[in-house]
Amino acid sequence: MLLQEEQYIIHWLTEYGPLPKAQIVRMLKDKPPKTAEKIIRALKNEVMLHEISGGYYLGVDPMCQPDQRMILAVWVLLQFIDRVDPMAHYPATYPSQIFFLKEDIGYEIVVLYDGEQHLTRLLQPQEDLRYILVLPHINMAQELVLPSAPHLFATVDYNGQETPDVRFFTESEGDTYAAV
Incomplete structure (x- = not known):
């Protein structure tokens, strides 16, 4: 089962498409940046999150393009x-x-x-x-x-x-x- 913040990230990226990693970190407003980075890393390890354009963007589908x-x-x-x-x-x-x-x-x-x-x-x-x-x-x-x-x-x-x-x-x- 995903943590609340992990659910938020998956939801946002499903709704908006790939976003810059810096935006995801800022959207997790109640978490310090290092904690947000750990949450992102955990989602990548679970293969629920993919790096796009060399890791600048994050997305739930590695083939989608940022808008x-x-x-x-x-x-x-x-x-x-x-x-x-x-x-x-x-x-x-x-x-x-x-x-x-x-x-x-x-x-x-x-x-x-x-x-x-x-x-x-x-x-x-x-x-x-x-x-x-x-x-x-x-x-x-x-x-x-x-x-x-x-x-x-x-x-x-x-x-x-x-x-x-x-x-x-x-x-x-x-x-x-x-x-x-």
């Missing part, structure tokens, strides 16, 4: 992970990547690339639902048709690092965006 949109969405999710239950986040309906609950409010993370500004028209706002729109650069926000629901913008910048900088922006007066 870069999902990886960006998970980096954004990790900014809230201390206030999100381990089982209170899961894949969302297109065009969103992840839905999560934080303090009884639903959030959808939507990753958009250049040229995909039209996808915001597919969002279906509901009461108690907020959007986090992940953009390649904040200037793209000016080109979006925004949903009639509370929303934030985010950028994920690697800057040559393994763990990226995630910055949040909100609309300020005019067509400018202020860091949160």
